[in-house]
Amino acid sequence: QHRATLPHAAWLLLLPALLPWAIAGRRMRLPAACAVGFLWAALYGGWLLHPSLDPALEGRDLRLAGCIVGLPQAHGRAVRFLLRVQRRLRPAAGAPPPRRIRLTWYRGAPELRAGDCWRLTVRLKRPHGFQNAGGFDYEGWLFRNGIGATGYVRRHPAAVRTGSHRTLDRLRQDLAQRMDAALGPRPFNGILRALALGDRRAIPRAQRAVLKATGTAHLVAISGLHIGLVAGFALYAIGALWRVSGAAGLWPAPRAAALAALAAAFGYALLAGLSLPTRRALIMLAVALGALLCGRAVTPARALCLALLAVLIWDPTAVLSAGLWLSFGAVAVILYAGAGGLARHGWRAWTGIQWRIALGLLPVLVIWFQQAGLLAPLANLLAVPWIGLVVVPLTLVGTASIALHLSLGAYLLGLAGHAVALLWPFLEWVAARPGTQWVQAAPPPWTWGPAALGTLLLLAPRGVPGRWLGFLYLVPMLAWTPPAPPPGELWFTLLDVGQGLAAVVRTHDHVLVYDTGPRFGPDFDTGAAVLVPYLRSRGIRRVDRLVVSHGDNDHIGGAASLLERFPAADILSSVPARLPPGAEPCRRGRHWRWDGVEFRILHPGRKGAARGNDASCVLRVTGAAGAVLLTGDIEAPAERILLSDVPRDLRARVLVVPHHGSRSSSTPAFLAAVRPELALFPVGYRNRFHFPNPGVIARYRAAGVRMLDTAAEGAITVRMAPGARGLRVSTRRRSVRRYWHWRAPPVRARE
Incomplete structure (x- = not known):
């Protein structure tokens, strides 16, 4: 994924020949698997880039037919939305347009609803974003999300609504509108919307800053934690009911509970719009529960590796996302550190897990973000169980209820908002502590290996000699200072x-x-x-x-x-x-x-x-x-x-x-x-x-x-x-x- 160009298409002809070696080979299995992975990633990348916008069409009026996907978002007097292009109406000749484009409708936009189909006159440009050291790669984000062009809607010729489809995104938009109507203007509506529908765009900037400073931003991004909580609730509840009902004689309770947990997780992922982090979490869970359904004993480490393999087969570009490294890294740290003799019960065990996760993910955070929250373990110590066990259940049950009984849904969502409000002063207090952020220059790649080794040593089981040497291996990364101009330069x-x-x-x-x-x-x-x-x-x-x-x-x-x-x-x-x-x-x-x-x-x-x-x-x-x-x-x-x-x-x-x-x-x-x-x-x-x-x-x-x-x-x-x-x-x-x-x-x- 760090190549400047994709390999020539002729190399892809080797993929069918190498695949049997990668699956069933013995001596050459590892190199064949690496080659297959490389070629599959190249094929997937080429598919995402095709078709691209013809440079000759940039800045020209194009008449397109397409349907809205995702949730449109208002920005002042403008509305931004994604359009799945069906065909180009004018000019009719030429290369086909990208499959998905990101548009802005300025001033006087009608009500835009997911699933609506339109004929629009637009002006497009190829994906282009800021390119600076340390900055966000907007072009990479568009690429990973399959967006081939950006642009805006023209007033003339006029837009025409041609139809509508009842889609999952329409259901999510309806639920979002019902949530807004039920809650009214309340300070934490954006967080509740993020937890219910996976849409974080409504979280105010000040709240995002607090979440980032405390290392709790992951709690409002539907990922492995949330999917796992929903699946865990379903696993426990259905398993208990299955045993009480006496149906265990027809089908084993663990398998019935696993199937119900997978269905519940899939339903929650659909509600969240099947975003990339949600898909990763769902695949991870499906691998673990799939082994239970098949009656096969799989060690946690093996399940984690299989889940990672499945995620990379599904989306090879996932390695470009910090979320992949953080989510799989957190689970790997828990499994690895667990062998080191964690306390088995209560808050002592929970505290140990949080500090070990913070230490294990420190190199990842420094590499990706050049900063890490020093008090993040303290904030997560309270925020994770409170959000997971109180706020998320109230939010999901409340969101489901507003479709049936608006008053009941509003009451439950109001309770969820109050629960967030109870937690918020603590998070603000943590964020306001001086020196809570470790800010570090972007470390060069040669420091990554020693930092990983140092982390493994520090998290090693008790009794492993030389664990303290892990601090020395972390020094090159954490003490790295980029060169400065010499005097006079x-x-x-x-x-x-x-x-x-x-x-x-x-x-x-x-x-x-x-x-x-x-x-x-x-x-x-x-x-x-x-x-x-x-x-x-x-x-x-x-x-x-x-x-x-x-x-x-x-x-x-x-x-x-x-x-x-x-x-x-x-x-x-x-x-x-x-x-x-x-x-x-x-x-x-x-x-x-x-x-x-x-x-x-x-x-x-x-x-x-x-x-x-x-x-x-x-x-x-x-x-x-x-x-x-x-x-x-x-x-x-x-x-x-x-x-x-x-x-x-x-x-x-x-x-x-x-x-x-x-x-x-x-x-x-x-x-x-x-x-x-x-x-x-x-x-x-x-x-x-x-x-x-x-x-x-x-x-x-x-x-x-x-x-x-x-x-x-x-x-x-x-x-x-x-x-x-x-x-x-x-x-x-x-x-x-x-x-x-x-x-x-x-x-x-x-x-």
Whole structure:
């Protein structure tokens, strides 16, 4: 799954020949099984990618017929939903569209219900997301969910509803609406909806933060714990009733109970929408209960391995999900640590399990998220039984009841909400403890093996010699510190935030952030989604100075989220009133020196002389190997001021192109004064402003300037080392390319 390209289709012809060796072979069984797994994963990946959207159809009006799947979700005045495409109506010729697409219907959307079929006019684009170190791989998420394009609904020609089907998703949507009507506006409705229907999108951002900080977010994601609880209730209840009824003589009670447990788990998984984590949990349970139904004795370890094999056969891309590693890892830790002499009864045993799970999953959490909750065992000690034994049963029975008796269902769901409310102050208290999060830079792969070995040693049964050595094996991962620039050297990273700007300048012992990218809504901005994960992945624990060039959303939108997690020592901006108290205006003449690197504000000059885009803070950063010029959104008037007032200070090897490459900036005189070797365009893929302007691209090309843009390259890092012949440039999309990543045409190919 880490390949940049899929193997040639001809290799798949070996699959039928290798399969018998993998199943029944003796000497060559293991290598044959590995080869079969590799080829099956390639075949599955190719199936998910086909058919892809023809690039020639991007941005064009397409008339499609399809039906809504999943639960539509309102975002302010817009509604987002998945459409299973049946056929393309116009243009009729050409390659078929993707099977499933993700659409947004802006303003005036009718009531959208799962199972409804529509004829829609849409504009689509290929899957494309931010690409930054430490960030979420949105393209990978779309790929794993079989979504081949994203886009929006056009108003003309008008949409036409052509029919409707009673689907499972329609039932889930009806239940969600009944839950909302029964509960009214209550604080924990989103959590109850997540537990009942597997839809976590309604959980408020503040509650998600508490769940993440306490390590209890897994409790509201229907997975092995929830499926296992439902199956356990059914197993116990049906087994007892079967024995009491005397039916054990007809069929053994354990088998009847196992069949009922499997049916109950399957019903709950259907209610949760059969999401990927739910399917994994159901497969795990089916393997264990299947052995019981067949009357075969299977050890827990063997059952776990068979379940893992079944999950990977069903979905080879599951290895790309942290949930797979956490769910199977937790069970493996319990089984392995159980051999070490856990206390057999009561809270002592439960406490031991929680701490062992926390220790066993520590390397997984650091690898995937670069952080781990140090008090997560304490939070889970109380939250797991309370949610599992109190909240989940009340929620499920209440959800089932509202379909029959609204008042009874509302009462039970209200009790479930009160139960969550009783637990919540404890979780907030845990989340508020200082130092509860272990934050760690992304560890290199060579530390993973020693960390796994160290964990095995620490969890080994009592009596195994040298268990304490496990701490030493964990040290390389937990003490890993990424390299920093030597004195006099600067590292500059232009982050991929779509249509916006965010950049990080690093010296030997200091960090400056220039702009923070856009805010897309109350629950999503690039400060939290891009900047914070990037800084953590690089082992950065503080921001020494934040410069916000001006007040446009695509530059200031992520500032609040960044400052919430990385309080800056000081802040400079042309709009200090829109930032926290203590922010100061940026003015020409302000300069400072960090670790042999000089920082100088070149613009704005006199107070009130420039407004709007032309008031952007222009920053020049000069190291021993040259300078970087960050220009914000200045346009031609501000460029003329700079040429008039500080012409000698404009020379720079690297230029962040003014105003994303708009035609109102990058004048020939300004470009001649800067004389950059490398021009960086911070632009979004297929942005509505059509940046960069073709004339601007031609201007840079005529000047012989190398051009890179974030839409095609992802995050761009430039290392300017003294004595180096050229700039050391690396781009995220080139360094971590995966076969499902779509690389847009680079800016140098557009004109």
